[in-house]
Amino acid sequence: MKDVTTDPDEESTYECFACGAVTRATSPIECPECGADMRNREIPVE
Numbered sequence: 001m002k003d004v005t006t007d008p009d010e011e012s013t014y015e016c017f018a019c020g021a022v023t024r025a026t027s028p029i030e031c032p033e034c035g036a037d038m039r040n041r042e043i044p045v046e
């Protein structure tokens with residue numbers, strides 16, 4: 001059962017696919033270290 005609510009005004013933890021950098025942001029961003037796409041850590045990956 002998926003019951004993950006995402007509040008757009010609330011920060012989530014994002015992890016870089018490429019280099020593993022972690023940052024907090026309110027929306028999906030590019031990695032500040034390498035510019036790659038970042039993934040929201042708080043949403044489980046299937």
Ligand SMILES: [Zn+2]
Nearest residue numbers: 016019031034
């Ligand atoms: Zn990166």
